[in-house]
Amino acid sequence: MSKVPVIEIFGPTIQGEGMVVGQKTMFVRTAGCDYSCSWCDSAFTWDGSGKHLIVQMTAGEIWSELKRLGGHGFSFVTISGGNPALYPNLEALIAILKENGIKIGVETQGSRWQNWMYDIDELTISPKPPSSGMTIDHSVLADILDKLKRGNRNHNISLKIVVFNQEDYDFAKQIHHRFPRIPFYLQVGNDDLTTIDNSRLINDLLEKYHALIGRVMKDDELKDVKVLPQLHALVWGNKRGV
Numbered sequence: 001m002s003k004v005p006v007i008e009i010f011g012p013t014i015q016g017e018g019m020v021v022g023q024k025t026m027f028v029r030t031a032g033c034d035y036s037c038s039w040c041d042s043a044f045t046w047d048g049s050g051k052h053l054i055v056q057m058t059a060g061e062i063w064s065e066l067k068r069l070g071g072h073g074f075s076f077v078t079i080s081g082g083n084p085a086l087y088p089n090l091e092a093l094i095a096i097l098k099e100n101g102i103k104i105g106v107e108t109q110g111s112r113w114q115n116w117m118y119d120i121d122e123l124t125i126s127p128k129p130p131s132s133g134m135t136i137d138h139s140v141l142a143d144i145l146d147k148l149k150r151g152n153r154n155h156n157i158s159l160k161i162v163v164f165n166q167e168d169y170d171f172a173k174q175i176h177h178r179f180p181r182i183p184f185y186l187q188v189g190n191d192d193l194t195t196i197d198n199s200r201l202i203n204d205l206l207e208k209y210h211a212l213i214g215r216v217m218k219d220d221e222l223k224d225v226k227v228l229p230q231l232h233a234l235v236w237g238n239k240r241g242v
């Protein structure tokens, strides 16, 4: 049986970000990423610090663990990472989830295509802005979005861009103007990934949210946009596995 490197499985919790924010969900987090964003809040998936947590798992083993943790209390699973789009054999997990009537969300950055993307109910693509230190391949992103559009399946996709500064904001606008019909989300960047002082963190994040809302509200060039914080950061701070 083909296996996938999994670094954590957790839940139930709420989806803290983007198009299905608030959704009760389980999470499967794959290890490994083709990027290395300067501000990655899940760097333990790729920087070596979480190496001891990685387990090669079959789809059946992942499904068993989801049921062990979530019991009969879930109908939605979010696959994130790292970049889950590195793994063609996630196909088997997606098939099991579908057979069991479970809806599926995926978080990926739009750097790699997989055929199983056609089968995802809620697919979030999060191209990386300049502050990440990454340079995105616009043609790969365009190709992914084109395939999804042509596939014309019954699913939802969105673009979600994290904003730390004016350059990121301008980048986000460029992406939106390139793909104006794809639901578009701006997300507040968290630049303090290590603090355990939750009241200070929450205060800072709310201030940044306030500022981002302000910027968008007075910007006539950005109309059809949703502006969100990371809800899980406001509730649990930098805690892992929530």
Ligand SMILES: C[S@@+](CC[C@H](N)C(=O)[O-])C[C@H]1O[C@@H](n2cnc3c(N)ncnc32)[C@H](O)[C@@H]1O
Binding pocket: 033, 039, 040, 041, 042, 080, 081, 082, 083, 084, 107, 108, 109, 125, 126, 160, 162, 187, 188, 189, 190, 191, 193, 230
């Ligand atoms: C950890 S990534 C994993 C999925 C995929 N690699 C990606 O980046 O889309 C999940 C989401 O968290 C966002 N994210 C990562 N670090 C963040 C930070 N410090 N502040 C806000 N959002 C962040 C990413 O942009 C992405 O939308």
Ligand SMILES: Nc1nc2[nH]cc(C(=O)O)c2c(=O)[nH]1
Binding pocket: 013, 014, 015, 016, 017, 042, 080, 081, 107, 232, 242
């Ligand atoms: N609650 C919660 N919501 C999330 N949305 C995206 C997450 C991620 O790390 O991909 C995430 C996460 O780690 N926790």
Ligand code: SF4
Binding pocket: 033, 034, 035, 036, 037, 039, 040, 041, 042, 043, 045, 081, 082, 083, 109, 128
């Ligand atoms: S693409 Fe996602 S997981 Fe990879 S480094 Fe960037 S934020 Fe982290």
Ligand SMILES: [Mg+2]
Binding pocket: 041, 042
């Ligand atoms: Mg996260």
